[in-house]
Amino acid sequence: xxxxxxxxxxxxxxxxxxxxxxxxxxxxxxxxxxxxxxxxxxxxxxxxxxxxxxxxxxxxxxxxxxxxxxxxxxxxxxxxxxxxxxxxxxxxxxxxxxxxxxxxxxxxxxxxxxxxxxxxxxxxxxxxxxxxxxxxxxxxxxxxxxxxxxxxxxxxxxxxxxxxxxxxxxxxxxxxxxxxxxxxxxxxxxxxxxxxxxxxxxxxxxxxxxxxxxxxxxxxxxxxxxxxxxxxxxxxxxxxxxxxxxxxxxxxxxxxxxxxxxxxxxxxxxxxxxxxxxxxxxxxxxxxxxxxxxxxxxxxxxxxxxxxxxxxxxxxxxxxxxxxxxxxxxxxxxxxxxxxxxxxxxxxxxxxxxxxxxxxxxxxxxxxxxxxxxxxxxxxxxxxxxxxxxxxxxxxxxxxxxxxxxxxxxxxxxxxxxxxxxxxxxxxxxxxxxxxxxxxxxxxxxxxxxxxxxxxxxxxxxxxxxxxxxxxxxxxxxxxxxxxxxxxxxxxxxxxxxxxxxxxxxxxxxxxxxxxxxxxxxxxxxxxxxxxxxxxxxxxxxxxxxxxxxxxxxxxxxxxxxxxxxxxxxxxxxxxxxxxxxxxxxxxxxxxxxxxxxxxxxxxxxxxxxxxxxxxxxxxxxxxxxxxxxxxxxxxxxxxxxxxxxxxxxxxxxxxxxxxxxxxxxxxxxxxxxxxxxxxxxxxxxxxxxxxxxxxxxxxxxxxxxxxxxxxxxxxxxxxxxxxxxxxxxxxxxxxxxxxxx
Numbered sequence: 001x002x003x004x005x006x007x008x009x010x011x012x013x014x015x016x017x018x019x020x021x022x023x024x025x026x027x028x029x030x031x032x033x034x035x036x037x038x039x040x041x042x043x044x045x046x047x048x049x050x051x052x053x054x055x056x057x058x059x060x061x062x063x064x065x066x067x068x069x070x071x072x073x074x075x076x077x078x079x080x081x082x083x084x085x086x087x088x089x090x091x092x093x094x095x096x097x098x099x100x101x102x103x104x105x106x107x108x109x110x111x112x113x114x115x116x117x118x119x120x121x122x123x124x125x126x127x128x129x130x131x132x133x134x135x136x137x138x139x140x141x142x143x144x145x146x147x148x149x150x151x152x153x154x155x156x157x158x159x160x161x162x163x164x165x166x167x168x169x170x171x172x173x174x175x176x177x178x179x180x181x182x183x184x185x186x187x188x189x190x191x192x193x194x195x196x197x198x199x200x201x202x203x204x205x206x207x208x209x210x211x212x213x214x215x216x217x218x219x220x221x222x223x224x225x226x227x228x229x230x231x232x233x234x235x236x237x238x239x240x241x242x243x244x245x246x247x248x249x250x251x252x253x254x255x256x257x258x259x260x261x262x263x264x265x266x267x268x269x270x271x272x273x274x275x276x277x278x279x280x281x282x283x284x285x286x287x288x289x290x291x292x293x294x295x296x297x298x299x300x301x302x303x304x305x306x307x308x309x310x311x312x313x314x315x316x317x318x319x320x321x322x323x324x325x326x327x328x329x330x331x332x333x334x335x336x337x338x339x340x341x342x343x344x345x346x347x348x349x350x351x352x353x354x355x356x357x358x359x360x361x362x363x364x365x366x367x368x369x370x371x372x373x374x375x376x377x378x379x380x381x382x383x384x385x386x387x388x389x390x391x392x393x394x395x396x397x398x399x400x401x402x403x404x405x406x407x408x409x410x411x412x413x414x415x416x417x418x419x420x421x422x423x424x425x426x427x428x429x430x431x432x433x434x435x436x437x438x439x440x441x442x443x444x445x446x447x448x449x450x451x452x453x454x455x456x457x458x459x460x461x462x463x464x465x466x467x468x469x470x471x472x473x474x475x476x477x478x479x480x481x482x483x484x485x486x487x488x489x490x491x492x493x494x495x496x497x498x499x500x501x502x503x504x505x506x507x508x509x510x511x512x513x514x515x516x517x518x519x520x521x522x523x524x525x526x527x528x529x530x531x532x533x534x535x536x537x538x539x540x541x542x543x544x545x546x547x548x549x550x551x552x553x554x555x556x557x558x559x560x561x562x563x564x565x566x567x568x569x570x571x572x573x574x575x576x577x578x579x580x581x582x583x584x585x586x587x588x589x590x591x592x593x594x595x596x597x598x599x600x601x602x603x604x605x606x607x608x609x610x611x612x613x614x615x616x617x618x619x620x621x622x623x624x625x626x627x628x629x630x631x632x633x634x635x636x637x638x639x640x641x642x643x644x645x646x647x648x649x650x651x652x653x654x655x656x657x658x659x660x661x662x663x664x665x666x667x668x669x670x671x672x673x674x675x676x677x678x679x680x681x682x683x684x685x686x687x688x689x690x691x692x693x694x695x696x697x698x699x700x701x702x703x704x705x706x707x708x709x710x711x712x713x714x715x716x717x718x719x720x721x722x723x724x725x726x727x728x729x730x731x732x733x734x735x736x737x738x739x740x741x742x
Contacts, residue, residue: 001070004052007063010072011038011055012089018080019093020209025054039092040191084209085225085234090262091211094187096203096224099180106174106189109207121367122205122228122336124235124329125157126273127344127360130313131164131198138316140353145172147355151345153178154435155362158205159226161237161273165200173202186210186224197222199237199274208232213262215255216241221262221272230335230367234266238274240283243319252277256286263287269333271365275358279304279324289330292338292363296407296456300686305343305359313357329363336365339406340376340456347437364456366406376455377410383454384412384461387432388425391416392471396491398535401498403513403542405521409458413491415474420465422448429461440655447488462488483592490590494536497589502543505550508557512550513542515558515628522634523611524739527683528596529664530694531604537586537596540574541565555628559619566612570605584608599665603677611637636739639682643697646729647708648686650693651722657685657692659719664694667724670711671696674703682739686732695732695740696724 002010008024011017022038026047033053041047055063057078063070072078086093096109129148132141149172152160160183162169173179174189179202186201187193193212194200197220201210205226214220215238223236238259241251263270276283279302284291294301304323308315315321331338344360364376377399385393397411398404416425422441429450430439439452442460449462464485466474474481478489502509516538520526528534545561552560568574573585573595583605586597600608618633649667651660664681671679678699686693703711705726712724732740 001068002063003049004055004063004065005043005049007055007070007072008038008041008043008052011078012092015084015088016080017057017078018084019088020095021057021078023056024052025056027051027053037095037188037191039094040188082208085232085266085268086209086211086223087262087265090265091213091223094193094210094212096207096210097185097188098183099174106185108188109184122159122226122233122271122365123155123157123362124159124161124271124273124365125152125155125344125360125362126161126163126237126275126327126329127152128163128239128275128327128356128358129165129169130317130356130358131166131169133166135316139313139357143353144355145169147345147349147353149173149176151355151360155344155360157362158203159224159235160200160202161235162200163237163239163275164198165194166198167195170194170200173200184224186222187212193222196220198239201235201237203235213258215258216251219251219255221259228367231268233269233271233333233336235271235273236263238272238276240275240277242277244317248277256283260287263332269336270331271333272330273328273361275327277326279322279326283328284330287330287332289332290338292329292331292365293325293341293361295331295338296341296363298684300684300688302687303343305361306357307359311348311354311357311359312352313354317357327358327361329361331365333365335367337367337406338363339366340364341407342437342453342456362456376457377404380410380454380457380459381412383433384414384429384459387428388414388416390471392474394475394492396495398513398517398539400492400495401510401513401539403510403517403539405514405517407457409460411491412459412461413488414461414463415466415471415489416463417466417468417471419467420448420463422450422463425463426450442658446484462491464488479591486592487594490588490592493590494588498536498539498543501540501589502546502550505546508550508552509543509546511554512546512557512561513539515554515630516542516561518630519615519634523637524680524683525608525611528599529661530681530683531599531601531665531668532683533586533600533608534596536588540586540589540596544574555619555622558628559616559622562612562616562619566609566616570609601668601672601677603672603680607680639680639697639739640729642678642699643680643702644700645698645702646727646732647696647698647724648693648727648732649681649696649712649716649722649724650686650691651719652690653687653692656719656722660693660716660722663715663719667696667711667715670715671698671703674707674711675701676703684739695727 011019011022019038024036024038024041025033026036028034053065054061060077062072062077097106098109100107182204183202184207199222201222201224203224203226208225208227210224212220212222221236221238223234225232225234240255241248245251302325305325305327306314307323308318308321341363344362345355346359348354381395392415394413396413398408399410437453442449442451447462452459475489475492478486499506520538525532549557549560570584575587582595582598583602584597584600585595587593588596615633622629668681676699680697682695716722
């Protein structure tokens with residue numbers, strides 16, 4: 001008969017056993033043995049081996065000291081039924097718990113593999129909740145906790161990952177009805193896991209297994225494997241050492257090395273959430289994972305999650321006063337892609353109280369079978385329409401055509417009776433959509449409108465006053481409302497006409513248009529304000545290609561697209577009509593007919609033609625049976641080879657960003673007139689040193705600094721703090737945009 005110590009280590013380290021399904025019986029003086037889950041036993045701790053009386057697995061005694069039973073190898077009890085995703089010994093197996101109404105208690109979840117969630121999408125939330133171990137008299141925890149619970153419920157996340165969680169917060173969550181009804185806790189709430197490491201995981205997606213790995217004193221990584229329609233996904237949470245710790249940087253480095261080794265052993269998709277206490281790219285680089293925020297918003301977006309300049313709670317604990325993006329959702333997956341990423345808790349209560357010193361981060365991911373952002377967009381349209389019941393709210397653009405890229409804006413046109421009353425519309429939307437962020441009026445537009453962010457998506461709402469005309473007939477009778485209103489409403493009919501033009505191959509058009517627009521985005525050809533082609537123009541070209549050849553397989557169809565338009569004579573307009581004076585003409589498909597490419601300069605036309613030829617050549621070298629070579633097709637252009645010098649045009653973040661964007665074409669024209677016709681404005685905005693702006697390649701004959709300053713003073717007149725200045729390419733590389741990385 002083996003010893004209790006041998007049995008323990010056999011179960012703990014043998015991958016054929018599931019430690020979470022074992023219970024140990026421990027002798028207690030004068031009473032019945034205490035039943036202790038095996039993962040909660042600490043070898044060499046307070047309980048000596050001679051007090052271990054028995055081991056049970058799945059309710060069956062597999063080892064018993066008094067009777068001499070030792071049949072752990074003769075039974076299937078405690079055996080792993082499905083291969084574990086969280087490898088042992090790196091992860092200690094834990095037992096997830098769910099609230100059971102009949103018992104009115106949190107009880108172990110059965111070990112059988114659960115049925116997967118029906119949705120292929122996954123919404124993840126990470127938040128450092130700020131415990132009150134320090135400065136408790138300054139952080140008002142009692143008032144903040146109800147705000148946190150409300151924010152967590154409103155976030156509607158599938159997996160909630162919290163850091164700096166203490167037992168009191170755990171108790172509040174486990175007593176909350178919406179948590180009890182829908183969520184599974186990653187561990188036994190009666191244990192000390194939350195108290196020891198401050199990490200907490202809740203999942204409303206079926207949990208297959210759970211585990212914990214200790215990184216160091218009070219530092220760990222907790223994980224659950226959840227079952228989605230796309231298959232099992234590991235979601236882990238961690239909180240790395242901060243600079244408040246002695247040798248904080250060195251400790252973080254060791255923790256990342258530990259994590260890299262442990263996560264590499266996990267098969268399949270892995271999501272790592274948490275507070276990394278590092279505002280740079282080191283965590284994702286060391287772990288070989290992608291930052292979901294950067295995937296959605298661009299590598300140059302450095303929106304902070306810890307901001308002492310606006311959040312007094314952050315100012316209390318900050319050592320430097322620097323803003324930083326410490327909180328991340330890191331992704332390692334070939335099946336799931338981030339489609340939205342948004343901050344939570346970045347707006348205080350009316351009296352200035354924030355939920356925490358950190359902002360939360362919510363990321364939505366979707367699989368190939370389902371575009372989660374489409375579902376989010378449809379819900380946004382529904383909610384905006386419900387707030388404006390007297391009008392008609394129409395989705396337009398790529399959302400209406402079904403070819404939106406992940407994270408694309410939600411473009412809406414609202415036909416409203418009477419004079420429109422934009423301040424009134426804003427007030428009603430603010431009341432109906434309390435989660436809307438940065439709700440503001442668009443200044444300088446021909447047609448009034450509002451912009452805001454909701455559910456991680458940017459929303460552009462154009463309002464058209466229909467006077468005495470019913471909003472129901474406004475699109476059909478738009479000519480009666482004046483040119484500006486008719487143009488705005490034609491976005492509805494334009495989208496419908498593009499779909500009709502693709503018949504009988506609408507499905508092929510949708511796929512083709514997405515591929516083409518992803519290519520145009522990667523190569524910097526997709527922004528009308530920067531001299532590129534808008535999404536409507538690319539959709540018109542894709543619809544025509546699909547109509548002609550939509551029965552081709554994906555690769556030949558994409559090849560046909562680039563072959564057609566690379567060889568196109570751009571002196572001819574696309575479609576009917578006579579050639580005009582524009583370098584490139586793609587007319588809108590419905591009245592009032594106008595060119596949607598009037599912003600393209602001769603140099604811009606030549607660049608587009610060059611890029612079309614490049615893509616055609618790449619695809620010509622691929623065999624018909626090959627997959628589309630997206631990585632090569634969508635590689636960043638070699639901007640460092642095309643421009644002898646660089647400049648940045650920038651402004652303070654806020655309403656003036658829109659005014660700056662509206663003057664980019666005038667700026668490009670002025671640079672061309674100053675002897676730099678090959679200048680190019682890279683369309684991905686950059687944020688650095690508290691400024692927002694755009695990088696400008698100045699071509700092969702850049703103007704000198706004096707002339708550049710003159711151009712900036714002339715074009716940017718009237719925009720406070722706007723500037724145009726020379727910059728080194730090495731400075732642009734620090735912005736993180738892959739286009740400047742070479």
